Amino acid sequence: MRRLLRVNLSNGAIKEEDIPKKIATDYVGGRGFCIKYLYDEVPVNTDPLGKQNKLLIGTGPLAGTSAQSLSKWVVVTKSPLTNTFTRSYGGGDFGAWLKWAGFELVIFEGKSAKPVYFHIKNGKFEIHDASAIWGKTTNQTQEYLEKQHGAKARTICIGPAAEKMVRYAGIFSGRRAAGRGGTGTVMASKNLKAVVIEAERKEELADPSEFNKLVKQQVKGYKEGLGFGPFRDYGTPMGVDIPGFSMGSFPVRNFRSNDLEGWEKLSFLQYAAITQKHSGCYSCMLKCGKTHTVMDGPYAGVTSEGPQYETIWAFTGPAACADLGATVMADRMCYDLGLDTISTGNAIGFAYELFEKGILTTKDTEGMILKYGDPEPMLKLIELIGNRKGIGNILAEGVKRAAERIGKGSKEYAMHVKGLEMPGYEPRALKALGMHYALSNVGANHCNGYAQQEIGYPKPRVLDAAADDGKGDVIKYNQDYVAAIELVNACTFPASNLDLYGLELIGNMLIAAVGEPKFGSADYLWHVGEKVYNLERCFNIREGFSRKDDTLPKRMYTEPLQGGMRDGEIIRKPDVIIDEYYEARGWDKNGMPTKATLKRLGLEQVDKDITKFRR
Numbered sequence: 287m288r289r290l291l292r293v294n295l296s297n298g299a300i301k302e303e304d305i306p307k308k309i310a311t312d313y314v315g316g317r318g319f320c321i322k323y324l325y326d327e328v329p330v331n332t333d334p335l336g337k338q339n340k341l342l343i344g345t346g347p348l349a350g351t352s353a354q355s356l357s358k359w360v361v362v363t364k365s366p367l368t369n370t371f372t373r374s375y376g377g378g379d380f381g382a383w384l385k386w387a388g389f390e391l392v393i394f395e396g397k398s399a400k401p402v403y404f405h406i407k408n409g410k411f412e413i414h415d416a417s418a419i420w421g422k423t424t425n426q427t428q429e430y431l432e433k434q435h436g437a438k439a440r441t442i443c444i445g446p447a448a449e450k451m452v453r454y455a456g457i458f459s460g461r462r463a464a465g466r467g468g469t470g471t472v473m474a475s476k477n478l479k480a481v482v483i484e485a486e487r488k489e490e491l492a493d494p495s496e497f498n499k500l501v502k503q504q505v506k507g508y509k510e511g512l513g514f515g516p517f518r519d520y521g522t523p524m525g526v527d528i529p530g531f532s533m534g535s536f537p538v539r540n541f542r543s544n545d546l547e548g549w550e551k552l553s554f555l556q557y558a559a560i561t562q563k564h565s566g567c568y569s570c571m572l573k574c575g576k577t578h579t580v581m582d583g584p585y586a587g588v589t590s591e592g593p594q595y596e597t598i599w600a601f602t603g604p605a606a607c608a609d610l611g612a613t614v615m616a617d618r619m620c621y622d623l624g625l626d627t628i629s630t631g632n633a634i635g636f637a638y639e640l641f642e643k644g645i646l647t648t649k650d651t652e653g654m655i656l657k658y659g660d661p662e663p664m665l666k667l668i669e670l671i672g673n674r675k676g677i678g679n680i681l682a683e684g685v686k687r688a689a690e691r692i693g694k695g696s697k698e699y700a701m702h703v704k705g706l707e708m709p710g711y712e713p714r715a716l717k718a719l720g721m722h723y724a725l726s727n728v729g730a731n732h733c734n735g736y737a738q739q740e741i742g743y744p745k746p747r748v749l750d751a752a753a754d755d756g757k758g759d760v761i762k763y764n765q766d767y768v769a770a771i772e773l774v775n776a777c778t779f780p781a782s783n784l785d786l787y788g789l790e791l792i793g794n795m796l797i798a799a800v801g802e803p804k805f806g807s808a809d810y811l812w813h814v815g816e817k818v819y820n821l822e823r824c825f826n827i828r829e830g831f832s833r834k835d836d837t838l839p840k841r842m843y844t845e846p847l848q849g850g851m852r853d854g855e856i857i858r859k860p861d862v863i864i865d866e867y868y869e870a871r872g873w874d875k876n877g878m879p880t881k882a883t884l885k886r887l888g889l890e891q892v893d894k895d896i897t898k899f900r901r
């Protein structure tokens with residue numbers, strides 16, 4: 287029987303529950319379980335930082351096995367940045383440990399009266415006082431918990447930024463984060479500092495010999511995969527070169543340009559030259575984590591497991607500063623404070639542009655001059671944001687709310703979708719990916735709908751990145767594919783980016799692991815992925831979201847890119863792509879799933895919740 291653990295932090299009640307067979311079959315696991323319970327249990331208009339919101343932490347049905355790249359953990363909740371459903375994935379070992387502890391999902395409810403951490407040890411559960419670690423960095427917290435519970439325990443925790451209610455704080459495990467959407471802020475709102483698991487390795491499989499055969503097949507596929515070697519050797523920093531500056535998709539100066547002087551200093555080869563160690567998540571031979579140590583200059587000696595591509599972008603593009611050492615320093619600071627690097631970098635890019643335009647002045651920045659190319663104010667801003675001091679207190683709200691507070695036309699310069707700051711891929715250069723941001727259920731997030739077709743991936747067909755239409759169905763394809771692989775918490779890097787495994791293999795592994803024959807059909811997993819995506823959409827619709835929110839910042843439609851490979855590019859026909867997409871999904875013109883679509887997906891029960899929003 288597949289199980290979940292329910293922890294009420296208000297009264298300390300802890301309950302083990304079987305996941306009903308119908309839910310287990312209809313939603314498979316991972317992201318599927320999370321949205322099903324979130325939808326059913328978090329009422330409409332819940333304050334994301336209030337007691338009624340719930341924090342769901344899930345692992346996948348194949349986690350903790352020898353299968354490759356299938357042991358990530360996911361956090362799902364109502365986001366304090368966007369007020370939408372949000373999902374954020376973390377790496378490391380925690381997903382495997384949670385599965386070995388006997389649970390695929392933990393639901394945290396209510397709010398503790400004082401800071402606590404939750405401890406699972408071999409079938410026993412305890413809520414401990416966390417006053418000794420409240421206020422500590424993520425690094426200090428994990429060191430403390432390792433001393434208390436031993437090196438074999440695995441932890442997720444929050445840092446000081448979450449405790450100070452920075453709206454884009456993440457949850458960290460080792461050096462890896464479920465960074466996006468303010469999941470850490472929700473955890474802090476419950477006075478929950480950490481979760482620690484001690485568990486012994488166990489693989490409970492319906493058909494162990496078939497499963498092992500499939501793992502061997504998977505490993506062979508990895509070794510023969512074209513992208514495997516380069517990705518293992520260099521990791522995500524390759525994104526700086528490809529697509530980055532080779533396709534003009536690296537946003538610079540708050541999404542105005544894709545031209546950065548000296549960008550070659552940020553090439554993945556430069557990061558490779560300072561890589562000390564390769565590390566990976568549980569049972570993943572790709573080991574895409576790269577520990578870097580700065581060798582010279584003002585940040586010499588600084589070490590961080592990172593930066594990954596997005597963080598390299600976040601601390602170079604927005605402040606137009608091609609300083610490799612500063613990116614390692616910024617990564618380390620965000621890790622210690624517990625900040626999402628993408629939103630932090632965006633907030634900094636927003637502040638730099640406001641300063642350039644005279645909307646912010648040295649009076650607002652306590653004398654600091656936000657000068658493009660200078661990393662020092664950028665690093666100072668990270669510290670101010672993480673501690674909610676000075677101008678950092680406003681930027682900690684996220685760019686959407688910060689613009690509302692600052693006024694003076696600053697809304698024009700806030701680069702977000704539904705309140706979530708934009709990742710480091712330029713929408714005007716990669717238009718299917720860009721319009722995916724606009725349409726995504728969580729706001730501007732690249733990894734729940736990568737559009738690899740724009741850099742040559744052939745399924746379902748290659749796309750011309752610059753074309754203004756003909757993309758809606760492929761955006762749906764990408765979103766549903768990611769939703770389907772995330773039913774088992776599969777890592778999207780080997781799947782969407784490197785094409786190292788598909789749903790057929792996952793389906794066969796699921797049969798061998800949990801013995802449910804339905805899961806062996808790739809069509810069934812696609813169907814559940816689509817259902818999950820629609821249920822997430824319906825969560826947002828209940829909260830009042832509709833077509834009006836499926837939009838990019840105005841800049842993307844009205845200001846041509848300046849310089850670089852895509853000079854002059856613009857998104858000309860967003861409504862055409864949105865119409866194509868709604869039609870492919872079976873949604874009406876206002877972006878609401880029709881009755882027929884809900885019926886086809888087995889979601890008839892949510893029709894009553896959204897019917898009043900249909901046009």
Ligand code: SF4
Pocket residue numbers: 355356377378565566567570571572573574575777778779780
């Ligand atoms: S590819 Fe990287 S992030 Fe994904 S599971 Fe492997 S090590 Fe973790």
